[in-house]
Amino acid sequence: MAIPAEHNPPSRKRRIAGDRSVSAQIFEFIRDAIVGMEFQPGQMIPETALAEQFGVSRTPVREALIKLSNIGFVDVLPQRGTYVSRFSxxxxxxxxxxxxxxxxxxxxxxxxxxxxxxxxxxxxxxxxxxxxxxxxxxxxxxxxxxxxxxxxxxxxxxxxxxxxxxxxxxxxxxxxxxxxxxxxxxxxxxxxxxxxxxxxxxxxxxxxxxxxxxxxxxxxxxxxxxxxxxxxxxxxx
CATH class of the missing domain: 1.20.120.530 (GntR ligand-binding domain-like)
Structure with a gap:
């Protein structure tokens, strides 16, 4: 089954609150986008676009994606990118x-x-x-x-x-x-x-x-x- 092309999230900037870690807030945003089907099964997660949207480096985005991978929400494919996991x-x-x-x-x-x-x-x-x-x-x-x-x-x-x-x-x-x-x-x-x-x-x-x-x-x-x-x-x- 073909994997859809990378989808960019809405371009508006998102504010980072000071009471929680950056990666935790990005984790919550991506998780909600996955649960709400804004990011659909098989779709690439746009690391660069997310980092730009939050005004941060790619490091906290990757930290959030690792946590999402650990609970089965995304698949990290070496040299290919990170994709929303399909349902099992x-x-x-x-x-x-x-x-x-x-x-x-x-x-x-x-x-x-x-x-x-x-x-x-x-x-x-x-x-x-x-x-x-x-x-x-x-x-x-x-x-x-x-x-x-x-x-x-x-x-x-x-x-x-x-x-x-x-x-x-x-x-x-x-x-x-x-x-x-x-x-x-x-x-x-x-x-x-x-x-x-x-x-x-x-x-x-x-x-x-x-x-x-x-x-x-x-x-x-x-x-x-x-x-x-x-x-x-x-x-x-």
Whole structure:
């Protein structure tokens, strides 16, 4: 399958904030562009254009690309350049399996010990997620989706759990973004999140686990539709 020609990002200059490292900010920008499909699978990442856009040398851009390579978002090909990784259904399904196991354990634990602060935090996230859905802002909706799950995971007594969920879901992020454009998907996700939160508010670990299982299984069903609609985004392996 042919690799598309290099695509230049928008030419406007981007401001570097002083509160975080340059490479971290460039990493976030490129990651969002990949998840939001501005940079599509198989497309070359324009190192020079990105460095010019941010007004920096190519070093922090390369540092960001190395980090993206480590989580499977880009492929670095010697003497050829850096390209957005194509989807691997094998890796997506493996990540979904691992994430489901972790999420079910998390929600069972959290439901037993949830306090008012956690519930209020989650309710605020779901309110913001509804606004993102109303504005058809898939990237914002997905970030709030992640925030909801990370907020729950952070309430376990095991700090690495949230990190593991974050690392595993990377393989699913772009496909999840595409899935949000399927009719009714915003509503489905919000309904499932609300069911999860209601079980947490009731301190019912069995109901919470069931609600999370329904949510994870729905994610699986939607993921299987994407290869049919966009076969060009997937590896031939």
């Amino acid at each position: 259904m094998e890796k997506i399904l493996e990540a979904r399996f691992i994430r489901e196991a972790l999420e079910l354990a998390v929600i069972s634990s959290v439901a037993e010990q949830a306090d008012d602060a956690l519930i209020q935090a989650c309710e605020h996230i779901l309110h913001e997620q509804q606004l993102a859905a109303d504005n058809d802002n898939a990237l914002a909706f997905q970030k709030l989706d992640d925030h909801f799950h990370q907020t729950l995971a952070s309430r376990t007594q095991y700090p690495r759990v949230a990190q593991l969920i974050e690392s595993e879901k990377a393989h699913m992020d772009r496909v999840r973004n595409l899935s949000l454009h399927i009719s009714g998907q915003y509503r489905h996700v919000l309904e499932q999140h609300r069911a999860i939160l209601e079980a947490v508010k009731s301190h019912d670990p069995v109901a919470a686990r069931q609600a999370m299982s329904v949510h994870m299984q729905d994610v699986y069903k939607v993921l299987t539709l994407i290869p049919q609609e966009h076969p060009e985004y997937f590896t031939d392996e």
